[in-house]
Amino acid sequence: xxxxxxxxxxxxxxxxxxxxxxxxxxxxxxxMPPGGGAARGEQLATxxxxxxxxxxxxxxxxxxxxxxxxxxxxxxxxxxxxxxxRRATALPVALVEASARANAACEQLWRxxxxxxxxxxxxxxxxxxxxxxxxxxxxxxxxxxxSPYDALMDSFQRGIRAADVEPIFAAYERFLADxxxxxxxxxxxxxxxxxxxxxxxxxxxxxxxxxxxERVGLDFAHARLDxxxxxxxxxxxxxxxxxxxxxxxxxxxxxLGVLHExxxxxxxRGLPEAFARxxxxxxxxxxxxxxxxxxxxxxxxxxxxxxxxxxxxxxxxFGGDPAPYTPANLAGLWRRVERGFIRVDADELTxxxxxxxxxxxxxxxIEGKLAVADLPGAWNEGFQRLLGLSPPDDRxxxxxxxxxxxxxxxxxxxxxxxxxxxxxxxxxARASLPGLDHALEHGDFTPLRDWLRLKVHGQGARLGFxxxxxxxxxxxxxxxxxxxxxxxxxLID
Amino acid sequence: xxxxxxxxxxxxxxxxxxxxxxxxxxxxxxxMPPGGGAARGEQLATxxxxxxxxxxxxxxxxxxxxxxxxxxxxxxxxxxxxxxxRRATALPVALVEASARANAACEQLWRxxxxxxxxxxxxxxxxxxxxxxxxxxxxxxxxxxxSPYDALMDSFQRGIRAADVEPIFAAYERFLADxxxxxxxxxxxxxxxxxxxxxxxxxxxxxxxxxxxERVGLDFAHARLDxxxxxxxxxxxxxxxxxxxxxxxxxxxxxLGVLHExxxxxxxRGLPEAFARxxxxxxxxxxxxxxxxxxxxxxxxxxxxxxxxxxxxxxxxFGGDPAPYTPANLAGLWRRVERGFIRVDADELTxxxxxxxxxxxxxxxIEGKLAVADLPGAWNEGFQRLLGLSPPDDRxxxxxxxxxxxxxxxxxxxxxxxxxxxxxxxxxARASLPGLDHALEHGDFTPLRDWLRLKVHGQGARLGFxxxxxxxxxxxxxxxxxxxxxxxxxLID
Numbered sequence: 001x002x003x004x005x006x007x008x009x010x011x012x013x014x015x016x017x018x019x020x021x022x023x024x025x026x027x028x029x030x031x032m033p034p035g036g037g038a039a040r041g042e043q044l045a046t047x048x049x050x051x052x053x054x055x056x057x058x059x060x061x062x063x064x065x066x067x068x069x070x071x072x073x074x075x076x077x078x079x080x081x082x083x084x085x086r087r088a089t090a091l092p093v094a095l096v097e098a099s100a101r102a103n104a105a106c107e108q109l110w111r112x113x114x115x116x117x118x119x120x121x122x123x124x125x126x127x128x129x130x131x132x133x134x135x136x137x138x139x140x141x142x143x144x145x146x147s148p149y150d151a152l153m154d155s156f157q158r159g160i161r162a163a164d165v166e167p168i169f170a171a172y173e174r175f176l177a178d179x180x181x182x183x184x185x186x187x188x189x190x191x192x193x194x195x196x197x198x199x200x201x202x203x204x205x206x207x208x209x210x211x212x213x214e215r216v217g218l219d220f221a222h223a224r225l226d227x228x229x230x231x232x233x234x235x236x237x238x239x240x241x242x243x244x245x246x247x248x249x250x251x252x253x254x255x256l257g258v259l260h261e262x263x264x265x266x267x268x269r270g271l272p273e274a275f276a277r278x279x280x281x282x283x284x285x286x287x288x289x290x291x292x293x294x295x296x297x298x299x300x301x302x303x304x305x306x307x308x309x310x311x312x313x314x315x316x317x318f319g320g321d322p323a324p325y326t327p328a329n330l331a332g333l334w335r336r337v338e339r340g341f342i343r344v345d346a347d348e349l350t351x352x353x354x355x356x357x358x359x360x361x362x363x364x365x366i367e368g369k370l371a372v373a374d375l376p377g378a379w380n381e382g383f384q385r386l387l388g389l390s391p392p393d394d395r396x397x398x399x400x401x402x403x404x405x406x407x408x409x410x411x412x413x414x415x416x417x418x419x420x421x422x423x424x425x426x427x428x429a430r431a432s433l434p435g436l437d438h439a440l441e442h443g444d445f446t447p448l449r450d451w452l453r454l455k456v457h458g459q460g461a462r463l464g465f466x467x468x469x470x471x472x473x474x475x476x477x478x479x480x481x482x483x484x485x486x487x488x489x490x491l492i493d
Numbered sequence: 494x495x496x497x498x499x500x501x502x503x504x505x506x507x508x509x510x511x512x513x514x515x516x517x518x519x520x521x522x523x524x525m526p527p528g529g530g531a532a533r534g535e536q537l538a539t540x541x542x543x544x545x546x547x548x549x550x551x552x553x554x555x556x557x558x559x560x561x562x563x564x565x566x567x568x569x570x571x572x573x574x575x576x577x578x579r580r581a582t583a584l585p586v587a588l589v590e591a592s593a594r595a596n597a598a599c600e601q602l603w604r605x606x607x608x609x610x611x612x613x614x615x616x617x618x619x620x621x622x623x624x625x626x627x628x629x630x631x632x633x634x635x636x637x638x639x640s641p642y643d644a645l646m647d648s649f650q651r652g653i654r655a656a657d658v659e660p661i662f663a664a665y666e667r668f669l670a671d672x673x674x675x676x677x678x679x680x681x682x683x684x685x686x687x688x689x690x691x692x693x694x695x696x697x698x699x700x701x702x703x704x705x706x707e708r709v710g711l712d713f714a715h716a717r718l719d720x721x722x723x724x725x726x727x728x729x730x731x732x733x734x735x736x737x738x739x740x741x742x743x744x745x746x747x748x749l750g751v752l753h754e755x756x757x758x759x760x761x762r763g764l765p766e767a768f769a770r771x772x773x774x775x776x777x778x779x780x781x782x783x784x785x786x787x788x789x790x791x792x793x794x795x796x797x798x799x800x801x802x803x804x805x806x807x808x809x810x811f812g813g814d815p816a817p818y819t820p821a822n823l824a825g826l827w828r829r830v831e832r833g834f835i836r837v838d839a840d841e842l843t844x845x846x847x848x849x850x851x852x853x854x855x856x857x858x859i860e861g862k863l864a865v866a867d868l869p870g871a872w873n874e875g876f877q878r879l880l881g882l883s884p885p886d887d888r889x890x891x892x893x894x895x896x897x898x899x900x901x902x903x904x905x906x907x908x909x910x911x912x913x914x915x916x917x918x919x920x921x922a923r924a925s926l927p928g929l930d931h932a933l934e935h936g937d938f939t940p941l942r943d944w945l946r947l948k949v950h951g952q953g954a955r956l957g958f959x960x961x962x963x964x965x966x967x968x969x970x971x972x973x974x975x976x977x978x979x980x981x982x983x984l985i986d
Contacts, residue, residue, distance in 0.1 A: 016539040019532060020513055027516060031524070035715035036732025039512060042770075046509040050543060222528030239529025277535075 003067040004074070007081055008278060010054055010063075015277035017051045019236040026234040026241040030226040045100070052096070055088045073272075073280055076462045080279035087155065090143035091136055099132045103407035110405035117395035119376050126405060127372040130365050133409050137366055149366045152410030157285035157417065159464035162363060165413050168420070168479050169356045173386065175483050176353060180387075183337045183349055183490040193332025197320040200251040208251070208317050209244060209258040216262045216296055217449040218242075223265060231257045233264035233293075237276065240265040251314065252334060256297055263296030264289055266449065270457025281460045284468050286411060290418025291425060292456060298348050298419070299426040299485070300448060302334055305437040313443070337490060339387050341396035348419060349486055353386040358401070358412040366409055421469060423482040425456070428473035496560040497567070500574055501771060503547060503556075508770035510544045512729040519727040519734040523719040538593070545589070548581045566765075566773055569955045573772035580648065583636035584629055592625045596900035603898035610888035612869050619898060620865040623858050626902050630859055642859045645903030650778035650910065652957035655856060658906050661913070661972050662849045666879065668976050669846055673880075676830045676842055676983040686825025690813040693744040701744070701810050702737060702751040709755045709789055710942040711735075716758060724750045726757035726786075730769065733758040744807065745827060749790055756789030757782060759942065763950025774953045777961050779904060783911025784918060785949060791841050791912070792919040792978070793941060795827055798930040806936070830983060832880050834889035841912060842979055846879040851894070851905040859902055914962060916975040918949070921966035 001009075021044055028040050064085055069078040106125035113122035137148035144151050150161045210225055218240075228243035235241035242261035244254045267283055275281030283289050300306055307327040315325040323329070337347050343354035361378055364370035370378055379398040384390050391397035403411055430436050433447045440448070455472035466476040494502075514537055521533050557578055562571040599618035606615035630641035637644050643654045703718055711733075721736035728734035735754035739747045760776055768774030776782050793799055800820040808818040816822070830840050836847035854871055857863035863871055872891040877883050884890035896904055923929050926940045933941070948965035959969040 013539055013543075016535050017543075020517060020536045020540060023517060023520060023536070024513060027520065031717065033714055033717055033732055035712070036729070039729050039731045042509050043513045043516070046506055047513060050506075050510075219528070221526055224524065224526055236529070236532050238532045239526055 003063040004069050004078060007060070007063050007067055007078070010057075010060065011081060011084075011279060012277040014051045014054050015282075017047050017054075019277075021047050022234050022236050023239075023241075026243075029228040029230070029232065029234070030241065030243055041104075048100075052088060052093070055085060060085055061089075073275060073462055077275065077278050077280035080461060083158075084279060086143050087140060090139045092139070095132065095135060095139070099129075099136060099407055102128045102132050103405075107402065107406045110399070110402065114395055114399040117393040117399065119394040119399055122399070122405065123372055123375075126375075129405065129407050130372055130409075133407060134366055134368065137409075149363045149410060152366065153413065154410075156408075156411045157287040157414050157465055158461075159466060160285075160287065160413065160417065164477075165359060165417070168477070169352070169359060169413075169416070171479060172352050172416075172483075173356060176349070176386070179483075179486065179491055180337070180339070180349065186491065186493050187337055189493070190332065193329050193336070194324040196251065196314070196318070196324050196333070198250070198318070199248045200246075200318055202246045202248060204317055205246050205251055205254050208314070209254055212255065213242070213258055213262045213265075215443050216259065216301075216445045217266050217269075218262050219269070222269060225258065231261055233261040233268070235268075237268045237271050240268050251318070256301065256334065259301045260293045260297035263293035266296070266452065267292040267457050270453040272458050272460045275460055280462050284456075284459065284461045284463065285465055286414035287417035287421060287465055288456065288468060290414055291421035292418075292452065294348075294419050294422035295426055295448075295452070296445075299422050300440055300445065302331075303437065303440060304331065305440040306443075307331055307334075308441050309443040335489060339389055341383075341389065341391050342400055349490055350387060351419065352416040355412050355416040357382045357386055358403075361398075362404065362409045362412065365404075417465070417477065420477060420479050420482040421465070423485040424469060424473050424475075424478055425452070426485070427481045428455075496556040497562050497571060500553070500556050500560055500571070503550075503553065504574060504577075504772060505770040507544045507547050508775075510540050510547075512770075514540050515727050515729050516732075516734075519736075522721040522723070522725065522727070523734065523736055534597075541593075545581060545586070548578060553578055554582075566768060566955055570768065570771050570773035573954060576651075577772060579636050580633060583632045585632070588625065588628060588632065592622075592629060592900055595621045595625050596898075600895065600899045603892070603895065607888055607892040610886040610892065612887040612892055615892070615898065616865055616868075619868075622898065622900050623865055623902075626900060627859055627861065630902075642856045642903065645859065646906065647903075649901075649904045650780040650907050650958055651954075652959060653778075653780065653906065653910065657970075658852060658910070661970070662845070662852060662906075662909070664972060665845050665909075665976075666849060669842070669879070672976075672979065672984055673830070673832070673842065679984065679986050680830055682986070683825065686822050686829070687817040688826070689744065689807070689811070689817045691743070691811070692741045693739075693811055695739045695741060697810055698739050698744055698747050701807070702747055705748065706735070706751055706755045706758075708936050709752065709794075709938045710759050710762075711755050712762070715762060718751065724754055726754040726761070728761075730761045730764050733761050744811070749794065749827065752794045753786045753790035756786035759789070759945065760785040760950050763946040765951050765953045768953055773955050777949075777952065777954045777956065778958055779907035780910035780914060780958050781949065781961060783907055784914035785911075785945065787841075787912050787915035788919055788941075788945065792915050793933055793938070795824075796930065796933060797824065798933040799936075800824055800827075801934050802936040828982060832882055834876075834882065834884050835893055842983055843880060844912065845909040848905050848909040850875045850879055851896075854891075855897065855902045855905065858897075910958070910970065913970060913972050913975040914958070916978040917962060917966050917968075917971055918945070919978070920974045921948075 024040060024043055028037070032040060064082050067078055069075050102125070106122065106129045109122045109125045113119065133152070134148065137152050140146070140151035141148045144154065146154060147162065153160055153162065206225070210220070213225060214220065222238050223240045223242065226241065226243045227245055229245065231244045233240060233242045242258065242265050244257040244261065246254045267289055271283065272281050301310070304327055307330045311325040311327055311330055315322050335347070337349050339350055340346060343351065346354055357379065360382065361370060361375065365372070365375070375398050376394050380391050383397065429448055429451045433451060436447050439446065456468065459468060459471070463471060470476055517533060517536055521530070525533060557575050560571055562568050595618070599615065599622045602615045602618045606612065626645070627641065630645050633639070633644035634641045637647065639647060640655070646653055646655065703713070706718060707713065715731050716733045716735065719734065719736045720738055722738065724737045726733060726735045735751065735758050737747045737750040737754065760782060764776065765774050794803070797820055800823045804818040804820055804823055808815050828840070830842050832843055833839060836844065839847055850872065853875065854863060854868065858865070858868070868891050869887050873884050876890065922941055922944045926944060929940050932939065949961065952961060952964070956964060962968065962970055
């Protein structure tokens with residue numbers, strides 16, 4: 001067996017442990033009784049530890065040095081193996097374990113602190129998390145030649161640097177300063193949308209969500225739809241598990257949430273089978289992943305074309321007055337621009353402002369330019385500058401997201417890079433598929449799905465984020481497609 | 494860290510991998526979409542392989558040789574570690590893998606062959622399974638000093654030998670030859686029981702099953718109740734997962750099935766926490782486990798005392814004519830003796846005959862005294878002798894159970910040893926708890942549960958099957974308690 005074949009077998013084993021972890025994570029979020037939590041923590045930690053041992057075993061370095069791979073896919077696979085090994089061996093086991101403990105302790109405290117809107121309560125734990133993240137970032141930086149913050153960001157989306165993100169975000173900030181008041185004025189001049197009458201019985205919502213997910217392209221022989229407090233897409237490529245939550249007063253939350261997770265699920269389902277359980281057979285990163293959820297949820301399913309399909313379909317399910325189900329009224333409800341404090345509730349125009357704020361603050365924390373104690377003040381000041389609002393408390397400010405309190409620094413930019421990539425991909429798809437909107441108007445996602453499978457899903461991690469966009473759209477990330485999309489959707493009366 | 498502490502850490506890791514496997518097995522049976530099957534097989538095989546590597550790593554033998562443990566529990570733990578290591582290292586990896594492949598292939602074929610009642614179709618695959626089982630048995634025998642069949646049986650129930658089982662089963666065969674016609678005559682002389690009216694809506698059955706499981710002692714903060722084709726108890730001690738199946742025409746199947754699985758679940762829940770994830774903290778074996786399901790289902794829940802509680806409770810749930818819900822009528826329905834071909838449908842009087850037949854046949858197969866080709870004939874002949882019936886086809890004969898076709902030889906005796914132990918334990922419990930039946934009559938399982946937790950569950954695997962019974966009942970397995978129970982229940986008019 002060649003060194004490369006030995007490595008493939010080893011990485012398949014590591015990926016299979018990751019699959020088991022994926023299922024156990026899903027179970028914990030969707031169905032586990034509360035008393036199972038402690039044992040589940042042990043199970044996940046044991047699987048992580050074994051995967052880390054497999055990746056850092058002494059013989060791996062020799063195999064990586066000796067291995068040769070021919071062809072695009074195998075060359076990329078070997079390069080990804082080397083990168084994974086470099087990152088894994090850069091971090092001392094003691095640091096990994098200290099981080100895991102600090103993250104878990106901080107996250108527990110954060111749940112209470114957020115509830116009480118008491119930042120001081122969690123500040124020391126967060127300071128410890130940040131201290132260890134800085135240490136990890138420094139170690140990764142030394143191993144990769146990146147800056148510390150870039151080294152963290154690279155673990156979520158390979159190949160993206162703060163130097164790429166900074167000008168893009170600065171330009172968006174300028175765009176938004178002009179666009180937001182204009183969008184608000186246009187919106188205010190229109191009649192207020194009429195709420196859908198409801199109530200929306202949960203079984204009917206479940207059936208509708210399932211039908212819509214199938215329509216978008218999810219095959220329930222390889223998927224489940226369940227409920228959890230925080231919707232997510234988990235599981236494995238041949239057994240994806242998406243979740244949502246239901247509110248009998250509103251169908252938008254569950255339905256649009258399911259469409260979003262279906263976008264993630266289609267990516268996993270469409271990954272190249274020939275490289276299943278190999279690094280190159282995985283998704284290309286978190287920004288790429290978010291582009292796939294958002295192209296379904298934001299680009300396709302909030303398009304005028306799809307709303308013409310969705311309106312009658314929803315009315316047929318829930319009955320009552322048909323008037324609120326017109327495409328124009330649905331657009332008024334589901335494409336409403338509104339400055340708010342909470343990222344996850346934000347519309348697509350203001351959402352990047354939430355991300356820009358976090359990017360700047362987390363970078364400053366990692367670079368030692370911002371102290372944890374000063375975070376609430378910096379948050380509120382930045383929020384005021386970006387969106388003109390002052391958070392009334394830290395619960396609606398710097399305590400709202402789990403990410404930092406769980407040790408995830410460098411993740412936030414992926415949300416907005418993904419939104420931008422989604423707009424760029426949609427534009428390219430429309431250009432090469434003239435019947436795309438006509439199909440969406442009939443609830444037919446086949447053309448879009450086939451295009452995404454070819455251009456994105458089936459590419460796995462062979463290409464980095466920028467190269468993936470280059471191959472699919474003939475240019476690297478170009479935020480102009482996103483602002484053009486927003487302009488057309490929100491700024492033209 | 495001492496050698497024993499190193500071993501404890503290693504066995505905890507192995508057990509945690511087993512927990513992960515337990516959850517993935519549950520998932521596969523209860524909720525997995527069909528398309529997830531192939532990946533699940535990989536996940537389970539990878540976890541098994543890693544557990545085997547951890548158990549057979551070169552440093553384990555040295556630690557086991559060096560380790561010292563003080564006190565009953567730790568001494569027993571170390572002895573169990575040594576036994577597990579001896580068994581694991583006795584089997585060449587190539588043989589383990591060949592067996593796993595042969596079992597999986599045979600089991601797949603068996604599903605079709607059973608459906609078509611076509612033994613010839615699966616016979617070559619079964620012959621290969623038997624060949625490999627004989628090879629494994631020989632290797633285990635060489636390592637343990639046991640006979641080949643005993644070495645297999647020992648992996649399901651430590652410390653039980655064919656030489657113990659044989660006279661017990663021979664005596665039961667003689668008992669049954671006299672008891673069965675008498676029980677049938679007594680039953681025939683009574684008025685036929687009236688079926689419960691039904692229908693039994695599934696949601697009402699689910700709520701009732703859950704309530705009854707809680708009443709027996711299952712805490713749903715640490716448990717789930719779901720549906721699967723074949724009811725089972727899985728999961729982990731702090732997160733047990735029981736399943737059942739519902740039939741709107743009958744409540745007995747779901748309810749008695751849940752009570753049976755609840756008995757298994759209580760055992761897992763009551764294992765000694767101080768030795769969680771250690772060999773000595775596990776259940777004492779499959780016969781011990783079956784004694785706990787049967788003491789709940791057969792001994793307690795089909796007792797006259799509990800039927801007096803269950804009747805009104807069921808009538809309150811399902812309504813209709815109250816007459817069929819009398820304890821006497823429920824007894825007529827749920828304690829009906831009937832010769833039949835199918836083991837899993839058998840009553841407690843004839844059930845051992847099904848087991849005795851399988852014990853004799855599987856032992857002959859392993860000892861090379863019976864060829865696979867001759868199995869159907871030997872089955873039908875033995876069945877005729879034990880129960881006076883001739884199976885009309887192999888589907889209702891030697892094709893009915895999955896065990897052999899999946900490579901499980903030496904398991905069957907556990908069912909009847911467990912039934913006998915259940916009777917013996919119930920008798921001892923009644924002797925030391927004079928209020929036991931009074932409590933059951935009020936749906937109160939506390940006295941029985943507390944006694945079982947003390948005498949059985951909390952003992953873990955510290956004692957072998959016979960010593961566990963000795964400590965709890967002051968004698969080793971004594972089938973007279975079982976025949977006394979059957980005599981009282983079925984042979985006294």
